Amino acid sequence: MERGFGAIADLVRLHAQHTPGHAALADAQQALNYGALDALMDRVAASLQRDGLQPGDAIAVCAASSVNYAAVFLGALRAGVAVAPLAPGSTPASLARMIEDADARILFTDASAAEVVGPVKEGGIPRVALDGSAAGQGLERWLAPAGTQPRAVEAQPSWPFNIIYSSGTTGEPKGIVQGHGMRWAHVQRGAKYGYGPDTVTLLSTPLYSNTTLVVFFPTLAFGGCVVLMPKFDALGYLQLAQQRRVTHTMLVPVQYQRLMAHPRFDAHDLSSFRFKFSTSAPFSAALKADVLKRWPGGLIEFYGMTEGGGTCILEAHLHPNKLHTVGCPAEGSDIRLIDEDGNEIPRGNIELAGEVVGHSAGMMTGYHRQPDKTREAEWFDATGKRFIRTGDVGRFDADGFLTLFDRKKDMIISGGFNIYPSDLEAVLRGHAAVADVAVIGVPSEQWGETPVAFVVRREGDGTAADALLRWANAQLGKTQRLARLSFIDELPRSAIGKVLKRELRELAGR
Known part of the structure; x- marks a missing residue:
């Protein structure tokens, strides 16, 4: 950890050599110790090399968080292959653009993403189903035989580690390329926050989010265990945290809000917690104070x-x-x-x-x-x-x-996910009834923020607001859908033509 640079996949190998029986990954269906994880990573890396992938090439993963998802991610890194983790809540068109933009050679998916991924098409990139579903070739069938060793690859700091897409519902998606050196810097600060072999980290945010990865990788780098919860619910989280004696977690503010408001929160034993982390959205001082008062362990906010x-x-x-x-x-x-x-x-x-x-x-x-x-x-x-x-x-x-x-960018953060108003506005402009439109974020007890649209109708058009709302939400990804749509005679604008979204927020709050 004191080196200027190292490879995270190599740290997993070291843990497998010294403590092969120690728990590494777990979800509701499966668990792997470090020995088994290291062996599975070898098979993934060897399979990618067999299929012709070279260091710097990319794969895409669009699936729910799982042990297999994590193992494929780590195995790709061992082969020097970058990973583009994509949201199952994307639209089919958006997903296709992101896969093309990443130049992904293989798509790893599962049944949870079937709707957005669509049916297998002849001539498309190969698909591998992480869960054994009909989403693609089964993972076990795709994998090289047990015991297969990949060619050794020495990762460089400048090599792409992953490509995370911050947007892309309309227009060109924007892929953020993070290098191996950047991830190593994240891992190095882990010692300060008590990561070690006795760490048990519970993650209920998705693996396609950088929010999750900044805790996921340090846990494994220091030899701890990651418990994956594919879908968050407050009671299920509390029960799992108590059962697994969790020490670390990452949650977005809206999840903290739901947990603290749960009537059975104080009935659970959370004394094992050492550190709780948060990022991705505004975290109110009052909510932080409540967490500090009622939930053992330190509270760290990353901005x-x-x-x-x-x-x-x-x-x-x-x-x-x-x-x-x-x-x-x-x-x-x-x-x-x-x-x-x-x-x-x-x-x-x-x-x-x-x-x-x-x-x-x-x-x-x-x-x-x-x-x-x-x-x-x-x-x-x-x-x-x-x-x-x-x-x-x-x-x-x-x-x-x-x-x-x-x-400044007027980005909306809903449930910890970034929503860009321009994406939603572009979708609405595709409807014949829309002459002008602006989307803003308004406070939401459930999500932190939620998007609301103000639409200027074309003269003489009789489309109803609820009909237009339904049409728009059918085009948008699950995390982007509008909570409300209102007609307005004219959008407020500055002297240079900029929409004054502050006035729209005041109007939405009346």
């Missing part, structure tokens, strides 16, 4: 982007008077603020807010095949040092803690 570029960390249990913030820059993270013209706001100026930009060892290589989008996301200081722009507006206090005020 950052899938693109990387620096992280702020709030150790809430150590700073109960800073719960309104997202903490201080992590070790090795250079977080700065810039104004609207791209000029750096001087350090120590606690009066001015600006866009948050960051630099660290954990930064994306770029957006896959989109150099223009990559350049838009970058900012360079006077020395030429590269930073990633977050699109968030914040301000540092006198103690160096960052408070966020607004998201």
Whole structure:
């Protein structure tokens, strides 16, 4: 762990050599110890090499979280093959674009993704069913025989580790390429948070989300056990946490909200917890305080982007008077603020807010095949040092803690998932009744935020709002669907024609 770089797949091999019988992965149907996981990773890597995949090539996985999903991900890394984990809640058209964009050579899937993946088509990329369903060739049949050894591959820090898609319902999807070096940087900070062989990490967020992966990989790197929960429900989570004596977890704020509100929360023994993590969405100070009061163990909030570029960390249990913030820059993270013209706001100026930009060892290589989008996301200081722009507006206090005020990009975060209003607006504009449209996020007790549309109808059109809402939601992915749609005579705009979404939020709240 003290090396400048190492391969996560090699750490699994070391654990398999020293503690082969120790639990590594578990879901409701299956469990693997480190010896069995290492052997399965070898078979996956050898099978990919047999099928002609080389280091730097990619596979796609669109499936529910499972032991087999995790083993395929890790086995691909052993072969130097990048993984594009894709959401089963995508639309079929979006999924097809992402698979094409990643240039994925094989698609691993399961029955949960059957609707979005669609029937097997002659001439399409090969499919492998992780669950033995009719979604593709069975995993066991595809795998090389037990005991097969892959050709040795020495991963390099710059090699693509995974490609995570942040959007893509309409237009070109945006794939975030994260390198092996970036993931190693995530793993190295694990020692600070108590990861070790006795760690039991419960994950109920999906494996296609970076939110999950920032905890998944450190657990295995330090020889712990990951328990996968494919679908979150509050009571099931509490029961599993108590039964497995869980020590670590990652949850998005809306999950914390549902757990703390459950009438049987206090009836469960959660004393085994050492650390709980959160990221991906605004986490209210009141909810953090409730978690600290009623749930044993430390509470850590990470603020950052899938693109990387620096992280702020709030150790809430150590700073109960800073719960309104997202903490201080992590070790090795250079977080700065810039104004609207791209000029750096001087350090120590606690009066001015600006866009948050960051630099660290954990930064994306770029957006896959989109150099223009990559350049838009970058900012360079006077020395030429590269930073990633977050699109968030914040301000540092006198103690160096960052408070966020607004998201410049107007991105909606619903249930921990990123929703881009422009994607939803583009879908609505495809209907003949729509002359103009704007989508905003409004507060939701269930999801944190939820999307709402304001539509200007074409003159003389008689389409009903509920009919248009049903039509739009049929085109959108499950995590993107609109909660409400209202007609409006005219969208409020600034003098230069920009839609004033703040006014729409005020209108939605009346």
